[in-house]
Amino acid sequence: MQGLAPPPVAVPRTLPEALAALSAAGDGAAPLAGGTWIMRAPIRHEAHAPAYVALGRIAELRRIDVADDEVAIGAAVTHAELAKALSPFSDLAALAAAAAGSANPAVRNAATIGGNLCARGFPAADLVPALLCLDAVVEIAEAAAPAGSRRLPVEAFLADPAATGGGRIVTRIVLKRSGLRSVHVRLPLRKAGDYPVAIVSAAIGVGGGGRVESARIAVGSVEAAPRRWTGLEGAINGERLDPARIAALAASLAPEFSGRDGVEAPGWYRVRVLPTLVGRAIAALAAAA
Amino acid sequence: MSLSAETAVRNFRRRDARDKLTGRTRYTIDRGHFGMLHAALLRSPVPSGRIVRLDIEAAARMPGVRAIVTSADAPGRAGIGIADHPLFASNVVRYRGEPIAAVAAETEAEARAALAAIGLAIEPLPAVLDMAAALAEDAPLVHPDWRDHAVLHAGGARGGNVAWEATVERGDVEAAFARRDVTLVETSLRVPRQNHVPFEPRAVVARFEDGRFHIETSTQVPWTVRNATAALLGVPAAAIRVTVPPVGGGFGLKFDWALEPFAALLARRAGRPVRLVNSREEEMQTCLFRENAEIRIRSAVTADGAVAGREAVVLMDCGAYGGEQVFLTTMTAHTLGGNYRLGAVRIVSRAVYTNTAPNGAFRACNGVYNTFALERHTDEIAAATGIAPETFRRQNVVGDGDLGATGQVFEGDVLGPMLDRMRALRDKTPVATPQDGRLWGRATTVGTWFVFTGPSAATVNMNADGSATLVTSGVEIGSGSMQQALPQIVAATLGLQPEDVVVRAADTDAAGYDVGVGGGRTTVSLGAASRAAAIEVRTRLLKVAGDMLEAAAEDLVMADGRIEIAGARGSGLTIAEVAAHAQARYGPVSGTGSFAAAGTPAMAGCCAGHFIEALDIPVFAVHDCDLAVDPGTGHVEVLAYRVVQDVGRALNPPAIFGQIQGGVVQGLGYALHEEADVGPDGGIRQASFETYRLPLAGDVVPVAIDLYEGAPSLGPLGTKGAGEVPILNVGATIACAVARATGGRVCELPLTPPRVLALLSGEAPPPAFPHIAERHADNLLPSAPRQGGGG
Amino acid sequence: MMQVTLLVNGEERRLSAEPLTPLLDVLRDTLHLTGAKPVCREGFCGACMVLLDGAPAVACLTPVALADGRSVETVEGLGTAETPSPVQRALEEHEAVQCGMCFPGMVVTLTHLTRPGNCAPTRDAVKAGLVGNLCRCTGYERIVDAALAVMEDGR
Incomplete structure (x- = not known):
């Protein structure tokens, strides 16, 4: 400096x-x-x-293309633009809610989806767990391979410290449209305006019998990096969308998280509230169903 | 000739709003001068250590650097009660962030680059970062040389890491606790620091011209800045002029000197104007916080709910220097010892040195946490005796003729009727209890505060155009009292409109001494001085008018800009005509006024080490809330908040409502969100707005307010200060309501979601204080003066 | 240093600055528009709010390079002592102001919020719109009252 x-x-x-x-x-x-x-x-x-x-003046990085089978979001799309563009689509509700609820309005007018993904060292990013539950793929361009973009599932992208840097630019985030309903539940310490101390994003498919057939659940801000909660995904398979029941399952599985201690909240708290957030997520999905 | 509030124009709007709304107001941070330099401070990176090397040679040769100053340039010490605070650390550093050197350069970047070039080596020494460490046996002393500090106010016991100790003892507490018919109740409580976060940081622009310093600064106390700067620099106080632009918030932070002496030294050395502004991080790290405190309170209560005896130990962390806490030990007797009739009482209040950033004054300082402690303890007493908390309070609050802790005799029944008014206000503002699984809680609490009186001076110049100019050292910090109450009082006295009264911005070269703006004293002390000055003007004008109208002065009235013979409308002259005539005939008309504390008596021999033994103007408050607690996350939502406040006489109700809404919200921050604590490195962990959580618009509710008028007051036109007290019992009220909602013993603030969730799951035990001895007497310094048990 | 062109309160201004300089510092130090206040410098408090191409932006986190060629409206451009804007007038009439440091940013945010279609005329919606504007003095409610009054008048 x-x-x-x-x-x-x-x-x-x-x-x-x-x-x-x-x-x-x-x-x-x-x-x-x-x-x-x-x-x-x-x-x-x-x-x-x-x-x-x-990147803000590059038109192709500012586009959002919504098709029936997939959505491609330019990396320089802002949270505000994303929230507005995705609001009609219930399967993308998790990402729309994450974009609409993060930080504050002025920051949402500036902060981008690509920036949120690349801000390594920022565990409370709202968009990342939403992208995890929506099975997003990250496209990366580099000068050495200008023709073809590299594509990485978001989990692999997050796990690979070399995915950014070295002349690479995240160009697009692509979501397959699964048709599952999705939801994003965040817990700030005040009513709003904080980084959330815990986030649960979920995309859940329910079969004809009202039972869970597929689930992708991601947890953000609890540990140093957001991740999928595969244990809970498996455990709720075949369950009804009963918030209390699924929250109880979440409570039994929550110890698999090791909460990060932060100035704003201790690690135990982030883990302790997970069942409540899961219950809220399920309640929201059940209400929407 | 009597003067009353009936002649005062009420609801007068402030005159600074439009410039503030259009971005034109120039606060200290917005000011500059031709050739102005920018300064920065080198601060200690460790909480305790010996400076083994301080080399400024290389830094002085850095580009743009114009001056560097260190402890060698500032020989003096300042303080309140004890002169223990040097401007720069010399030899040793006592807290992380303590200034070691100051640099002025052409740009701020150059100044900061030069800081990095200063050769500094510090050999770390053991640090005491909290009061338990500071009071431990064989603890390292923050001031090994404490005996050498000059004592500015006699009477407090001192020793080791106890910077100051104030004690009260009235009646035989031992005997009360030994009675067979009493229930003993004990509560231990702890609060962290609170940061004022005024949006304008501490900031100064200083010049040195013709042998004098001119300091423009964002302060509440221009005279303190003048006198402390003189003491620290070792120059005559008359060599310093302090002026104050509009202040962007103070809340007590700016009730002491801050950056002014650094800028003054640099300006003299460089021969150029110097600007010094704290970064937000510097503010977060070194603001003179509301102190963290630890409290143990015990009561002996009879079956019918009388408090036969009470004893308390209050430990207040003053940080590395005594500062305001030395004075604030005084307030415990009036806050923790307040509210209720007590049979016998003994209290010790200690300011404790630690190797942390110095604490200071913050709106209703000391009162906020002592009221939290007292009211939670009161609820525990009610629970232990099976008396409803409301009933207990109504029975026990002080009323006419009752004794305070120091033996002061209170005048008038105020708190009791205020509790009745609160019941009516609750009935008028019902809320639905939550039906969504959240836990409901409610509470009503009482609080005792005061108006910090003390000396003030004012001059009123009557101009020949019919306007008046009010000259004081009062500062407009945002509360509006300088913009509203003072011109209202002067106008009421002179029969003018408040718009006709020009209010001079504070300038120590133009106006006489003033303690400063804080402690709710502006309307009272500056108001009384202003009124006295206006009365002198009035007397002179009436005499001149009497000559002009060939009438006796006592037959004249001043109203609506005219002086007329009583009962004969249209008989007289305009005030401008009289003022112009007086000016031409006898010279311009002016008046001066002054005010000092009344010196209300306490009971002889009750107090030791107190700066104020009795309250000249007590101020009472009753607060009430309804809230909901989320059992899954620990979030507390305030559903309704109500205030009945003793205001003496409400000169400007809309302005008072604004102060109450704002003060309650700061209190909600203290009660629910704001936490500042010291990390293992000696720094404050919450160093930015990301982690220090101020209440947002969505976190607050409109406060329902009832102003209680008519309580006795020495204030002009019957007024009391109204801006400081609204924060007083917010922490108490929220804590009592959360305790009732959760069934938990609330012993710490703030009630953040993690703390509430721990409370709900039984994982938040009351704090244990190994450094507070079981026996009261063992918590006193051996040298403390003792009173006999008989009282 | 880079050359930057800003359309500031309707007037084209050319200047040179280090590209990462916060727009806030350019406004205050170079253009002497001191209405926007540096308070937290981390995008939480909103005291430095400006309208960037008509949308609220925190000038502390906006590198001047990203404002190049764009319209910047500051509080000074929204109204004057002689002709305050409806938002400024409403805040004055509701006696909302205390120390005043947050108000330049409040005025900018409320100017945007009270334009048709940007915010529902309810207390909760206005409070949600003020999540990025902190005030330490007033306790907010009068600010909300003033915003609702402007929306009411604008209908």
Whole structure:
């Protein structure tokens, strides 16, 4: 930080220009989306990257394409744009709610889906558990392979520290439309305006008998990184959408989480509230069914 | 000639609103001067240590650097009660964040770069980060040289890490506790720090011209800044002029000196104006927090619900320097010792040094947590004796002729009728109890606060155009009292409209001494001084008018901008005509006024170490709430909040309502959200708005308010301060209601969702204080003056 | 340094700045528009709110490079002492102001919220719209009252 020159910012208009600018800027250069995470680096006592390439003026990264079978979201789409575009679709309700409820309105006008995915070290990101439960795929472009994008399931993307950096740019997030209803339940400490201390996102399919046939459940903010709750997914298979019953199952399985202690909340609390959040999620799905 | 509030224009709107709404108001942070430099402070990275190297040579050669100052440039010490606080650490550092050097440079970035170039080496020393550590046997002393500090106010016991100890003893507490017919109730409670978070951080622009300092600063106390800066720099106080632009919030944080002496030193060294503004992180780390406190309170209660005896130990963390806490030990007698009739009472209140950032004053300082402690204890007494809490309070609140803890005799029945008014207010504002599985709780609490009187001065200049100029050292910090109450009082006295009264911004070169804006004293102390000044003007104008109208002055009335013969409308002259005539004939008309504390007596021999033994103007408050607790997450939702407040006389009800709504919401922050505590590195863990949670719009409710008028007050026109007290019993009320909703013993604040969930699952035991001795006497310094048991 | 063009309160301003400089600092230090306040500098308090192409943005987290070529409306552009905007007038009439530091940001956010279609005229909706605007003095309710009054008048 101290003594380093302030980082330059390139503002390209196309993806190839951006990739070229990123590789030209050299090691450590990074994409800059809404800026709401990167601009707070000084508050976190972190150094800025030596150079940035802004993505906000690249039209193709700002598109949302909703088709019957899949939805493709440009990485530079803001939370506000995402919430608005997805609001009609019940299968994408988890992502729409995550985008509509995160942070505050002005930050939602700036912060992007790509930025949320790439803000490593930010365990309370709202969109990430929603993307996990919706089985999202992340597309990544790099100058070395300008023609073909690399595609990674979001779980693999999160697990791979090398998925970003090194001249790569997350370009799109693609969701298969499963037709399952989805839901996003977050728990801020105040009514709103906080980062949630725990998040449950779920996409659940219910068969003709009113019993769960498929479930994808993701938990955010509880541990250092969001993850799927496969134990609960298996346990509720065949169950009715009974909030109390499923919350009780969640309570029995919650010890598999090791909550992160933070200044805002202790680890035990994040785990302790999970059954309540699962119950709320199931209640919301049952009400919508 | 009598003056009354009937002639005062009420509901007068503040005159600074439009500029604030259009972004034109220039706070200290918005000010600049040609050639102004920017300053930054080098702060200690450790909570305790010995400075083994401080080398500024390289930093002084950095680009843009114009001045560097250190402890060598500021020989003095300042303080309240004890002069224990140097401007810079020298030899040792006593808290993380303590200033070690200050740099002024052409830009802030250059100043910060220069800080990084200062050669600093500190050898760490053992630190005491909390009061348990500070009071442990053989604890390292924060001030090994405490005996050498100059004592500015005699009477407090001191020793080791106890910066100050104040005691009260009235009656035979031993005997009361030994009675066979009493139930003993004991409660231990703990609260963390609270950060004021005024949106304008502490900020200053200083200049040095013609041998004098001119300090423009965001402060509540221009005279304290003047005098403390002089003491710290070792210069005559007359060499310092302090002026105060509009202040962007204070809440007590700015009731002490802060950055001013650094900027003054740098301005003198550099010969240029110097700006110094705390970053938000610096504010979060080093604000003069409401102190963390630990309280043990015990009562002996008879079967019919009389408190035969009470004893309490209150430990207040003052941080590395005594500061305001030394004074605030005084308040425990009036807050924790307040509200109720007590047979016998003994209380010790100790300010304890720790290696943490100094604490200070915050709206209803000390009162907020002592009221929490007292009211929770009162509910536990009610439970132990089987008396309904409302009944217990109605029976036991102090009334006319009752004795306070220090033996002060209270005048008038106030709290009892206020409780009755609260019952009526509850009936008028019912809420539905939650039907969604959440737990419902409600509580009514009482609180005792005061108006911090003390000296004030005012001058009123009567202008020939019929306007008046009011000159004081009062500061507008946002509460509106300088903009509303003072011109209302002057206008009422002179028969003018408040709009006709110009209010001069604070300037220590223009106005006389004033204690400062805080403690609810603006309307009372500055108001009384302003009224006295206006009365002098009035007397002179009436005399001149009497000559002009060939009437006796006592037959004249001043109203609506005119002076007329009583009963003969249209007979007289405009005030402007009289003022112009007086100016031409005798010279311009002006008046001066002053005010000082009344010195209400306490019982002889009850108190030791107190700055105020009895309350000149007590202020009472009754609060009530309904709330719902989510058993799954521990979230508390306030469903309704109600306040009955003793205001003496309400000169400006809309302004008071605004203060109550705002004060209650700050209290909700304290009760439910805001937590500041010290981490293992000695720093405050909640260092930003991300983790320090202020209430948001969605977290609050409109407060139902009933103003209680008519209680006795020495204040001008019967007023009392109304802005400070609204925060007083919010923590108490929420805590009592949550305790009832959950069935848990609420002994700590804030009631964050994790704390409430722990309470619900029985995992939040009351705090244990190994550093508070079982026997009361063992909690007193050996040197403390003792009273006999007979009282 | 980069050359930046901003349309500030309707006027084109060209300036040079380090690209990551917060828009807030450019407004205050270069353009002397000190209405927007630096309070938390982390996007939580809203005291530095501006309208960026008509939408609320926290100027503390907006790198000036991302504002290049865009319209920036600050509190100074929304009304003056002689001609306060409806939002400013309503806040004044509701006696909402205390220390005033949060109000430039409040005015900007409420200007957006009270435009048709941006917020339902209910207390809860207005409070949800103010999640990113903190106030330490007032306890909010009068601010909400003022916003609802503006919406009522605008219908």
